[in-house]
Amino acid sequence: MENNTVHSAIRKYNQDKMRLMDILIEIQDNENYISDDAVRIISEKLELSLVDVEQTISFYHFLSKEPQGKYTIYLNNSIVSNMMGRQIVAETFENEAGCKFGEVAEDGIIGLFDTACIGMSDQEPAALINGNVFIHLTPFRVKEIVRDMRTGKDVKKMHTSYLDGGQNKSEYLNSAVRNNIMRMGPVLTDDYNPGTIIMNNLPQLTPEQVIEEIKTSNIRGRGGAGFPTGLKWEFCRIAKGDKKYILCNADEGEPGTYKDRVILTERPKLLFEGMVIAGYSIGATEGILYLRYEYKYLKHYLENALEEARGKNLLGNDIGGIKGFNFDIRIQLGAGAYICGEESALIESIEGKRGEPRDRPPYPVEKGYNDCPTVVNNVETLCSVVKIMLKGGEWYSSLGTPVSTGTKVLNISGDCKYPGIYEVEWGLTIIDILDMVGATDVQAIQVGGPSGSLIGPEEFDRKLCYSDLVTGGSFIIFNFNRDLLKNVVLNFTDFFIEESCGSCVPCRSMIPLFKQKLEKILSGNGVASDLEDLQSWGKLMKTNRCGLGHTAANPILTSLKNFRYLYEEKLERGKEYETGFNLEQAVSESCEATTRVPNF
Amino acid sequence: MADIINFTIDGKECVAEKGISILQATQENDIYIPTLCNYEGVKPKGSCRICTIRTNGQFATACTTPVADGMEIENNTEEINDLRKSIIELLFVEGNHFCPACEMSGDCELQALAYRFQMMVPRFTFQFPKRDIDAGNPKILMDCNRCIRCKRCIRAIKDEKGRSVFAFYRRGENIKVHIDPELGSKLTDELAEKSVTICPVGAILPREKGFRIPIGQRKFDHEPIGSEYKH
Numbered sequence: 001m002e003n004n005t006v007h008s009a010i011r012k013y014n015q016d017k018m019r020l021m022d023i024l025i026e027i028q029d030n031e032n033y034i035s036d037d038a039v040r041i042i043s044e045k046l047e048l049s050l051v052d053v054e055q056t057i058s059f060y061h062f063l064s065k066e067p068q069g070k071y072t073i074y075l076n077n078s079i080v081s082n083m084m085g086r087q088i089v090a091e092t093f094e095n096e097a098g099c100k101f102g103e104v105a106e107d108g109i110i111g112l113f114d115t116a117c118i119g120m121s122d123q124e125p126a127a128l129i130n131g132n133v134f135i136h137l138t139p140f141r142v143k144e145i146v147r148d149m150r151t152g153k154d155v156k157k158m159h160t161s162y163l164d165g166g167q168n169k170s171e172y173l174n175s176a177v178r179n180n181i182m183r184m185g186p187v188l189t190d191d192y193n194p195g196t197i198i199m200n201n202l203p204q205l206t207p208e209q210v211i212e213e214i215k216t217s218n219i220r221g222r223g224g225a226g227f228p229t230g231l232k233w234e235f236c237r238i239a240k241g242d243k244k245y246i247l248c249n250a251d252e253g254e255p256g257t258y259k260d261r262v263i264l265t266e267r268p269k270l271l272f273e274g275m276v277i278a279g280y281s282i283g284a285t286e287g288i289l290y291l292r293y294e295y296k297y298l299k300h301y302l303e304n305a306l307e308e309a310r311g312k313n314l315l316g317n318d319i320g321g322i323k324g325f326n327f328d329i330r331i332q333l334g335a336g337a338y339i340c341g342e343e344s345a346l347i348e349s350i351e352g353k354r355g356e357p358r359d360r361p362p363y364p365v366e367k368g369y370n371d372c373p374t375v376v377n378n379v380e381t382l383c384s385v386v387k388i389m390l391k392g393g394e395w396y397s398s399l400g401t402p403v404s405t406g407t408k409v410l411n412i413s414g415d416c417k418y419p420g421i422y423e424v425e426w427g428l429t430i431i432d433i434l435d436m437v438g439a440t441d442v443q444a445i446q447v448g449g450p451s452g453s454l455i456g457p458e459e460f461d462r463k464l465c466y467s468d469l470v471t472g473g474s475f476i477i478f479n480f481n482r483d484l485l486k487n488v489v490l491n492f493t494d495f496f497i498e499e500s501c502g503s504c505v506p507c508r509s510m511i512p513l514f515k516q517k518l519e520k521i522l523s524g525n526g527v528a529s530d531l532e533d534l535q536s537w538g539k540l541m542k543t544n545r546c547g548l549g550h551t552a553a554n555p556i557l558t559s560l561k562n563f564r565y566l567y568e569e570k571l572e573r574g575k576e577y578e579t580g581f582n583l584e585q586a587v588s589e590s591c592e593a594t595t596r597v598p599n600f
Numbered sequence: 601m602a603d604i605i606n607f608t609i610d611g612k613e614c615v616a617e618k619g620i621s622i623l624q625a626t627q628e629n630d631i632y633i634p635t636l637c638n639y640e641g642v643k644p645k646g647s648c649r650i651c652t653i654r655t656n657g658q659f660a661t662a663c664t665t666p667v668a669d670g671m672e673i674e675n676n677t678e679e680i681n682d683l684r685k686s687i688i689e690l691l692f693v694e695g696n697h698f699c700p701a702c703e704m705s706g707d708c709e710l711q712a713l714a715y716r717f718q719m720m721v722p723r724f725t726f727q728f729p730k731r732d733i734d735a736g737n738p739k740i741l742m743d744c745n746r747c748i749r750c751k752r753c754i755r756a757i758k759d760e761k762g763r764s765v766f767a768f769y770r771r772g773e774n775i776k777v778h779i780d781p782e783l784g785s786k787l788t789d790e791l792a793e794k795s796v797t798i799c800p801v802g803a804i805l806p807r808e809k810g811f812r813i814p815i816g817q818r819k820f821d822h823e824p825i826g827s828e829y830k831h
Contacts, residue, residue, distance in 0.1 A: 049759070051767035051780040058770045337771075354768065359646045359664035502749070502768070502775030503647045505687050509694040512773050513724050533723075540686055543652045543659045 005030045006038045010045045017046050018370070020056055020352030024063050025293070025333055029131065032111070033067045059354040059501075061115065061336030062293045069104040069111025071149045073097075074128040075137075078117040078255045079491045080413045080476060084124040085138075092139040096146035110149060116338060116495055117255035118294040121413035121476070122180045122420050130155045131296040133176050173301060179262050183436075185407040185423030186391075186399070187270075187384050194269035195312060197389045198276055198320040207237060210281045214385060216393025218405040223249060223341070223378035224448065224472030225547065229385070232375055235365040236282040239373035244284040246275055247369060247376045249346055251292040253338035254449035255495060256474035259409040260379040262421050264291075264298050267383060268305040272329060274382030276319060277389060279327040282375055287329040290346050293336050302331060338499035342546050343376035344368075345501070356501045357546035380409050380473075400426035404465035412437045414446075414477035430460040433475065441479045444563070449474035450492035451551035453558040454484065484559060485566050486522055492555035493518060500552065506540045507549035513537070514556050521570050531567055534560055605669035610676050612831075622662040622673060623651055632829035633675055634684055634713055636800055637750035638663040645751050648691075650684050650713070676831075681717065688713050689722035694773070696728060696745035697801075703811060704802030706818030710748060711801075712825035732776070737784050739792040740804055747777055747803035757795050759783050765791070777803075 009026040013019035023042060027034050039053045046053075057063045062074075075081075075090055094100055097110040104111040120126035123135040132155045134145065141160075148158045159176055181188060202210070215230030236244060248271065252260045263271060275287040291299060306329055309315045317326045332350050334340050340349045344358035347369045368374025384406060388396045397405040404426035410433065413419045417438030424433075434442055444456050448471040455462070462469050478488060493515045502508040517534055520526050538557045544550055560567060591597065603618035609631055616625035621644065626633050637648035646661035653662050654674040662675075674680060691697075691710055699705050734742040753766040754777065765787065769778045787795075796806050806812075815821070 047761055047763065049763035049765065049767070049780045049783050051769075051778050051783075052764045054778065055764070055767040055769060059768075354771070359644070359661070361666060497772060500772040502770075502772045503645075503751075505648050505650075505690055505694075505748075508749075508773050508775065509690045512727070513690075513693075516725060537686075540683055543649045543683055543687070545646060545649075545661075 002031055002035065003037065003041065006041050010042065015045050017048060018350075018352050020046065020048075020053070021333065021335060021349060024053075024057060024060075025335055028063050028335075032069060032072055033064050036065070039065075055354055056352065059337060060293075060334075063335050067104060067108060067111075068113070070109045071155065072111045072113065072130055074113050074115035074118070075101070076116070076118045076120065076124065076126050077114040077491075078121070078124075078495070079488055080117075080121040080256060081124040081126065082487065082491065083414060083482070086125045088139055089125045089137045089142055092142040093146070096143055110146065115294075115336070116498065117253065117257070119252060119258040119261045119292070120177070121256050121258055121411065121474075123178050124413075128294060129158075131293075132156060132158075133297055134158070135177060173265060173298070176297065177261075177265070179265055180420030181262060181266065182412075182418055182420035183422040183424065185409075185425070186387050186396075187380065187407055188263070188267065188409065188421075188423045192270065192386070192390065194273055195309075195314050197386055198273060198314050201389055202277065202280055202320050202325075203322050207281045207283065210277060210389070211237060213393045214281070214388060217388040217396035218393075219381065219384055219388065219396060220404075220466065221378055222380035222384070222408065222472070224254070224451075224470065226466050226470055229377065229381055232365060232377075233278065233281045235363075236373045236375045239366050241373040243286070243370070243372045244282050245369045245372055245374040246278045246282060246284045246287045247343075247346065247350065247374060248275055248287065248289045248379060248382055249341060249343065249376055250295065250379050251290055251334050251341040251346060252379075252472075253292060253341050253499075254451060254472055254474050255492070256413050256446065256449045256476045257411050257472060259411050259421055259473050261295055261298070263379050263383055263409070264295065264302065268302055269309070270383045270386050271379055272305065272309055273314065274377075274385040275329055276314065276327055277385055278375060278377060278382060280319075280322075280325060282373070284375075285326055285328075287327065288350055288369070289329060289331045290334060290340070290350060291331050292334045292340075296333055299331055299333065306331075337501075338495075339501045339546070339548050342548060345546070346376060347374065354501070356503045357548075359545065378472075401463075401465050403467055408464065408471070408473060410471075410473050410475055412475050412477070414475075415439060415442070415479040415482070416477045424464075426465050428464050430455070430462055430464075430469075433464075434460070434477070437477070439477045439479075442477055443480045443482060444478045444484055444488075446474070446476040446478070446488070446492075447471050449476070450495055450555050451547065453554065454488070454562060455558070456562050459562065484563060485518070485570070489555045489559050490515070490518060490522070496548070496552035496555075500548065504544040504546075504549050507544045507552060510537060510540060511552050514553050518556060521567060524570060526567070526571050528571060531560065531564075531571075605667065607667055607669070607671040607673060609673045616667050618667075618669070620667060622653060622655075622660075622665050622667045622671075625667040626662065626673075626675070627829065630830040631675065632826040632831065633662045634716070634826060635663060636709055636713065636748070637752060639752050639756065639798055639800075642752065642756045642798075645755060648687065648748070648750055650687050652680065652683060652687075654680060685717040685719060686723065688717055688719055689724055691748050692719070693722050693724045693726045694729070695748065696731060702746065702802045703805060704746075706815055706821045707813065708802060708820075709800035709825060712820040715820070716824045716826060734779060736781070737779055737787070737807075739787050739789070739807055740779075740784075740795060741807055742777070742779055743803050743805065744776055745803075746801045748801055749775055749777060750800060752798045752800065753777065753795050753804060756798050757791055759791075766795070 009023045099105040101112045125137045126135045219229045220226040319325045337355045339345045340355040345355040349355040364374045410422045497511045500507045541553045614629040636650045644663035646664040651662040731744040757765045765783045
């Protein structure tokens with residue numbers, strides 16, 4: 001039975017080493033674990049060693065060598081989930097399931113596990129159950145869900161609501177997740193007939209002309225790093241290679257980010273058209289959408305959209321009637337690793353390997369997927385590209401500020417009235433944003449997720465733009481009831497400990513040391529030199545290879561910079577434990593009593 | 601004839617062939633940059649970060665970054681050397697390195713670097729992690745207490761089909777090196793020897809052969825690591 005699953009998964013992906021991720025995910029999803037036998041069969045068929053297979057399995061959060069239960073529950077433990085009542089939900093799960101988090105119940109039916117942000121920060125607490133999303137969990141719902149599991153009900157049939165009624169026309173998606181689009185801008189508007197650019201404009205334009213238009217728009221990558229998109233395409237166009245690839249990064253793992261989930265749900269055709277335009281520009285024949293495992297519930301729906309596009313000659317051969325322009329898109333699932341949002345780690349993962357970032361140079365535009373020139377773009381970037389081609393680069397560059405052109409889709413969560421998705425022009429201040437989402441009594445806001453900065457009211461006049469506050473779009477708002485150090489900074493630091501790939505020494509070893517120091521301070525045992533240590537250790541993080549390593553200490557470093565008083569308050573009790581023993585002072589009293597003079 | 605490019609290191613004018621790494625270029629100019637995960641003949645990985653230099657305001661690893669014309673490199677500065685020293689200290693606190701009891705003492709690159717950078721007491725707290733010793737292989741012994749997870753063995757030791765004999769397991773602080781139970785048990789004498797020599801510390805040891813080189817005759821017994829370079 002189990003071996004059948006293994007063999008059929010291997011056959012389905014043509015015994016291809018590069019598809020190891022797909023094979024492992026298929027087995028995991030069907031058997032709820034990957035057995036030693038499965039590992040042995042895969043290693044034989046794919047001509048890999050056992051440790052080759054195991055190194056990939058053990059890297060990803062959602063792959064396991066131990067049975068995870070017939071129903072595997074991953075409850076989000078991100079900060080927003082905690083703020084919205086995770087604890088009582090988790091306790092109810094434990095009581096009802098009869099096991100603790102990190103365990104599988106004795107009967108093997110239910111497994112309870114923690115997981116990092118699943119892209120539902122506007123509808124927490126939320127959980128993934130066998131790859132399906134359950135939002136707005138309450139003790140009542142938990143009891144209901146566990147009861148359903150005991151009767152063996154299909155997970156897809158456990159949903160009880162019918163939400164939104166948006167344009168995605170999928171009854172299943174509508175019953176599972178809300179979209180909460182609170183503000184549409186030019187990228188998210190629904191005033192566009194998908195395929196228009198491919199059918200009407202592309203045939204009249206050379207790839208170079210398309211790249212020129214994108215350069216005119218001045219759009220920069222929307223994932224957070226902000227590299228100019230037109231330039232990236234140009235580098236890839238001129239790079240030498242028999243085959244080129246366009247990869248779409250839909251691995252938004254930065255806690256508090258969920259915009260790509262909404263775009264994938266409501267505007268998949270826009271995204272795929274953007275990939276086609278990019279493919280045409282750089283000369284690619286294949287596009288891959290790297291979809292985070294947390295959004296696996298969208299895969300079938302997205303594949304239908306691809307099939308529809310093939311039927312309309314928007315994908316396939318001679319697309320849009322352009323002779324020789326052949327391009328198709330496939331979906332690659334991730335398996336739970338924040339680091340795979342880093343473009344070179346994402347490429348490694350698509351190749352079936354551990355998601356360890358590569359050394360650069362060479363950059364992916366020269367040597368990326370399969371060692372071929374590759375462009376990796378964010379979901380939002382590729383959607384914006386379609387609108388740029390529709391209305392012109394000049395139009396796009398008139399939006400936002402002269403340097404930071406266009407719009408940005410923000411993900412607002414935490415303590416505010418209207419969490420959700422807001423597409424706004426660059427240049428808004430934090431005050432504007434807080435007013436827009438109905439947030440009052442704000443103690444702090446986390447801009448750009450844990451890898452960004454924690455900033456306080458004195459900086460709320462700062463602007464969203466590439467020269468001031470750059471962000472991939474995550475905004476988490478904290479009111480004065482939140483304990484920033486204990487609940488926020490510690491949670492983010494745990495997140496980075498969990499998500500470090502472990503390759504660079506300063507990343508894998510420093511973050512736990514940062515955490516120990518923070519815990520020492522929180523327990524009231526900190527001394528002034530601990531704060532100096534934290535500050536000076538920060539520089540070492542800049543020697544790491546990738547963005548995760550560079551920013552992993554940001555929760556501590558930015559809170560120390562902007563909320564130093566919170567740390568200093570904790571030192572109060574610690575004053576008497578000040579390190580550095582002062583002998584003169586220590587013996588002064590006895591010297592005085594004996595009228596002796598210290599002889600040192 | 602290869603293109604020749606000019607670059608400076610700590611202000612000193614140097615020349616190098618285009619396309620080689622900063623590390624190779626500096627070594628050819630008789631300048632020392634400390635390394636640990638790098639090994640001649642094995643594709644560099646840049647994971648220990650000890651060869652960190654600064655160019656154009658950014659830190660980069662000398663082993664993986666190609667030298668370029670006009671590059672200005674900062675290498676032997678107080679700031680960069682302190683960063684390197686702190687990485688060495690990190691390696692000492694993240695593992696269990698008891699030099700006096702280690703059979704590789706004197707031949708160990710980590711120990712030698714600690715001497716060269718005059719490490720006394722690490723600025724970080726010792727973690728004393730619980731690590732495994734794998735004695736299941738007929739030819740080699742793997743002591744994870746000493747493993748610095750530099751990936752040298754992972755990168756260099758493959759079988760004739762290119763399959764890994766050593767590989768990482770898990771991620772983050774819990775990452776560890778595993779030996780393949782099947783390929784490992786069939787390891788040739790040659791590959792077993794290679795895996796012992798390639799390990800910069802005492803994590804991979806040959807079985808049934810203790811103290812092959814007497815103390816006093818070991819690599820770093822008389823001269824610090826990097827002494828072959830003038831600067």
